[in-house]
Amino acid sequence: MGVTGASGIVLARRLLEVLKEKGVETHLIVSSGARDIIQYESPDIDLASLASVIHSNDNLAASISSGSFETDGMVIIPASMKTVGQVAHGIADNLIVRAADVCLKEERKLIVVPREAPLNLIHLRNLTTLKEAGVTIIPPVLAFYPKPQSIDDMVDFVVGKVLDSLNIEHNLYRKWSGKKDQD
Numbered sequence: 001m002g003v004t005g006a007s008g009i010v011l012a013r014r015l016l017e018v019l020k021e022k023g024v025e026t027h028l029i030v031s032s033g034a035r036d037i038i039q040y041e042s043p044d045i046d047l048a049s050l051a052s053v054i055h056s057n058d059n060l061a062a063s064i065s066s067g068s069f070e071t072d073g074m075v076i077i078p079a080s081m082k083t084v085g086q087v088a089h090g091i092a093d094n095l096i097v098r099a100a101d102v103c104l105k106e107e108r109k110l111i112v113v114p115r116e117a118p119l120n121l122i123h124l125r126n127l128t129t130l131k132e133a134g135v136t137i138i139p140p141v142l143a144f145y146p147k148p149q150s151i152d153d154m155v156d157f158v159v160g161k162v163l164d165s166l167n168i169e170h171n172l173y174r175k176w177s178g179k180k181d182q183d
Contacts, residue, residue, distance in 0.1 A: 002096035005033020006115035008078035016050035073109025
């Protein structure tokens with residue numbers, strides 16, 4: 001799991017919490033930009049305590065930098081537009097991008113949760129390039145059909161969508177069951 005310097009650190013925290021509860025082994029990489037955002041948004045968040053293994057973003061020789069290290073996939077949450085652009089263009093100068101590049105070359109699941117609004121044309125083209133390469137893109141878009149009562153409910157919806165994409169069962173939000181016919 002890569003955490004980059006985009007707003008939305010609570011999404012990363014919640015995903016790590018759920019994966020830890022489910023006994024899923026996680027390898028965490030936190031960019032320097034993400035560390036700055038953590039200090040600004042939520043200095044009490046300790047992502048490292050929720051992960052199985054921590055890697056330095058500068059360590060391009062880490063286990064997860066090789067295709068021979070088998071993983072089920074990778075999530076970049078939140079994903080800055082800088083990281084989106086680097087992944088889209090194969091600029092693997094840090095471990096987050098290298099691990100994403102490995103997922104692409106090994107045809108493993110890669111999920112990107114981009115955090116930016118509004119999106120400019122360059123952002124859209126980079127996201128299109130990722131989609132064309134097989135990346136699942138899950139923008140943290142609000143949904144109101146589950147009837148959220150709090151910000152935590154909205155965070156759980158986005159994290160639930162990531163878990164859905166990873167085929168991990170959860171009860172983080174009420175799934176759409178269709179509109180019932182009216183007599």
